[in-house]
Amino acid sequence: MYINPKWRVLTVGDGDLSFSASLLKYHQPQQLTATIYDSKVCLQEKYDDNYYQQLQQENCQVITGFDVTDKNTWGTLKQHSFDVVIFQFPLLPAFSSKQAFQAQCETSSVNTLNRALLRQYLVNCFAYFLNEKGAQLALITSKNVKPYLQWDIEKALHRNTDINYIGRFTFDISKFPGYKVRNVNRNKHVKSTQGTTYIYSLKSLDTCKTMFDSDSTEYITYNLKSRIPVQKTCQICRTGAFASERDKLMHLATKKHQQMFDYDQQWTNYLQHESINQLSAANNEAGSNNE
Numbered sequence: 001m002y003i004n005p006k007w008r009v010l011t012v013g014d015g016d017l018s019f020s021a022s023l024l025k026y027h028q029p030q031q032l033t034a035t036i037y038d039s040k041v042c043l044q045e046k047y048d049d050n051y052y053q054q055l056q057q058e059n060c061q062v063i064t065g066f067d068v069t070d071k072n073t074w075g076t077l078k079q080h081s082f083d084v085v086i087f088q089f090p091l092l093p094a095f096s097s098k099q100a101f102q103a104q105c106e107t108s109s110v111n112t113l114n115r116a117l118l119r120q121y122l123v124n125c126f127a128y129f130l131n132e133k134g135a136q137l138a139l140i141t142s143k144n145v146k147p148y149l150q151w152d153i154e155k156a157l158h159r160n161t162d163i164n165y166i167g168r169f170t171f172d173i174s175k176f177p178g179y180k181v182r183n184v185n186r187n188k189h190v191k192s193t194q195g196t197t198y199i200y201s202l203k204s205l206d207t208c209k210t211m212f213d214s215d216s217t218e219y220i221t222y223n224l225k226s227r228i229p230v231q232k233t234c235q236i237c238r239t240g241a242f243a244s245e246r247d248k249l250m251h252l253a254t255k256k257h258q259q260m261f262d263y264d265q266q267w268t269n270y271l272q273h274e275s276i277n278q279l280s281a282a283n284n285e286a287g288s289n290n291e
């Protein structure tokens with residue numbers, strides 16, 4: 001992961017804060033604000049607060065109980081003041097009970113809920129966290145295995161927004177000594193599997209490419225337009241080129257494709273409801289302004 005020392009960095013959902021502590025020590029950004037979803041008490045119970053203490057000693061702002069989807073939890077965070085926001089290995093918080101799980105998943109699958117969390121993260125990064133004159137980058141690092149790969153991170157999250165998906169690079173954990181990827185609800189750390197960091201910006205791909213090409217040594221796979229004709233590919237599974245129509249039909253009949261197709265349908269329905277809700281909220285607001 002490339003961190004320019006001039007950047008002001010915000011980390012989101014950083015389990016035990018070991019990522020932020022390592023980032024501060026080994027990459028030395030101009031400024032770091034670290035946030036965790038758990039309360040301070042919960043942090044102490046699950047892990048311990050060594051990294052919390054360490055960051056505080058370095059005069060780094062740490063905000064606990066920070067829910068990236070809920071403005072009311074952002075406390076003293078200085079909005080519009082960051083160059084880059086980083087969410088490492090995001091995952092919905094554990095459900096508190098079977099009933100809570102059933103209630104949440106009554107209308108949406110866990111796959112849709114995870115996509116929704118990441119969509120809200122991206123939208124809030126550009127609406128509230130990033131400085132419009134800064135580098136304007138939102139990063140998500142995720143694992144290269146199921147179920148994470150089924151979130152269709154590169155295409156689905158920013159659909160119908162003005163956010164651009166810029167590209168991705170391999171996340172090299174060895175550049176973050178001391179960082180332990182944490183489970184959502186246990187104090188064990190997760191076995192390291194390969195991760196990929198996905199890059200988003202309101203800036204164009206060309207502008208971001210110029211910035212990275214001049215500053216970063218990281219190998220980035222940019223989101224360039226594919227030369228393969230769309231009809232020879234499966235856009236939902238991001239696979240192809242198929243050698244023949246028969247090959248494509250065989251792919252469309254696979255369980256893997258059917259499952260991705262279902263997830264995509266569920267996501268499309270979710271986004272339709274989201275835009276209906278936004279429209280009615282806007283109408284309500286206009287109505288109350290006219291009263």
Ligand SMILES: C[S@@+](CC[C@H](N)C(=O)[O-])C[C@H]1O[C@@H](n2cnc3c(N)ncnc32)[C@H](O)[C@@H]1O
Pocket residue numbers: 012013014015016019036037038066067068069087088089090091092093117180181182183184
């Ligand atoms: C698999 S853990 C990874 C933890 C940490 N980022 C790491 O790399 O070790 C997923 C993290 O996402 C956080 N998370 C889930 N929903 C969140 C939300 N709405 N706002 C902020 N963080 C959230 C959880 O609290 C949890 O720490």
